[in-house]
Amino acid sequence: MSPRIALAFCLVGLGCNQSTLIELPEAGDAEAACVPHATVFCDASAPGLTTCVGGASADPNAALLPADASYPIGCIADVTGDTRNAVTGVCNLAAQCTCAGDPDAGDAAPAQWSCTP
Numbered sequence: 001m002s003p004r005i006a007l008a009f010c011l012v013g014l015g016c017n018q019s020t021l022i023e024l025p026e027a028g029d030a031e032a033a034c035v036p037h038a039t040v041f042c043d044a045s046a047p048g049l050t051t052c053v054g055g056a057s058a059d060p061n062a063a064l065l066p067a068d069a070s071y072p073i074g075c076i077a078d079v080t081g082d083t084r085n086a087v088t089g090v091c092n093l094a095a096q097c098t099c100a101g102d103p104d105a106g107d108a109a110p111a112q113w114s115c116t117p
Contacts, residue, residue, distance in 0.1 A: 034084050034091035036064055040077040044069035049110045052099035061095035062113040073111050075099040 038054065038061075045051055047070040054065025061079045071077075081094030094117065101111030 034080065034082045036080060036082050036094065038064045038066065038077050038079050038097070040066065040069075040071060040075065042071055042075040045072045046070065049106055050101060050103045052101070052111050052113045054113060057113065059113070059115050061115040061117075062097055065097060065113055071099050073099050073101050073103060077113075079115065 044066075047053070050073055051070035052065075052073075052075065053067060053070050054062055055067025057063045057065075064079050065077055075098070077097045078093055079095045079097060081092045083092045084090070085092050095115040097113045097115040099111055100114040102109055
């Protein structure tokens with residue numbers, strides 16, 4: 001397909017993927033409460049000793065990670081806190097969590113979320 005024909009398809013909306021940006025609930029609303037939540041930046045994988053699951057954790061940040069999905073070693077997640085940045089108006093990052101573990105450790109050391117403020 002020539003570039004001109006492809007451009008024509010895109011302009012008419014027939015052949016190109018489109019995306020919509022969704023504004024964060026707290027953006028632009030300085031009075032809205034910041035609700036702690038996690039955003040995971042990888043796809044879930046099959047559960048096992050080399051995956052991390054949220055929910056059941058002594059770390060309050062890791063406890064906010066999804067308990068109904070498993071994520072591979074190396075996966076990163078951001079945990080948004082309950083305070084707002086006075087300058088930007090956006091809810092502050094409470095922690096960044098990484099699924100850490102040794103894939104060869106097996107039962108001796110299953111993978112787990114490691115969060116740092």
